[in-house]
Amino acid sequence: MVVKIDLSHLPAGLKSVIINNREFSSLPKDKRYDRSDDLVYLELPQERRIKIIKILEVILSKSNIDGYSVLENTIDKNEIAILKSGDIEELGIFICAHCGTPFQSHEQMMIHQRMHYIF
Numbered sequence: 001m002v003v004k005i006d007l008s009h010l011p012a013g014l015k016s017v018i019i020n021n022r023e024f025s026s027l028p029k030d031k032r033y034d035r036s037d038d039l040v041y042l043e044l045p046q047e048r049r050i051k052i053i054k055i056l057e058v059i060l061s062k063s064n065i066d067g068y069s070v071l072e073n074t075i076d077k078n079e080i081a082i083l084k085s086g087d088i089e090e091l092g093i094f095i096c097a098h099c100g101t102p103f104q105s106h107e108q109m110m111i112h113q114r115m116h117y118i119f
């Protein structure tokens with residue numbers, strides 16, 4: 001299984017922080033992998049993508065990089081993208097500010113968010 005990571009929305013500096021991270025660089029790459037490419041192909045079982053998301057989130061928080069989120073593509077589950085918070089809504093993805101769950105419409109997100117207020 002190939003898990004695809006889309007780094008094309010990141011500035012070059014941030015991209016190199018991720019690519020040069022020791023844990024990230026030790027992940028098994030698919031033969032299509034090219035350091036200069038914005039897409040990183042990892043040869044992994046699909047279940048490991050959750051772990052990859054965690055690794056990426058740790059890299060972002062350790063690097064004091066704010067305003068970026070690691071997201072699973074809601075259509076292609078094998079694709080993970082790192083997006084700047086402001087870009088996310090432009091792509092038609094709505095993120096719950098309370099728990100980070102992505103939604104495909106503003107309405108769905110609003111319905112979901114109500115549950116956070118029942119306390």
Ligand SMILES: [Zn+2]
Nearest residue numbers: 096098099100
């Ligand atoms: Zn939520």
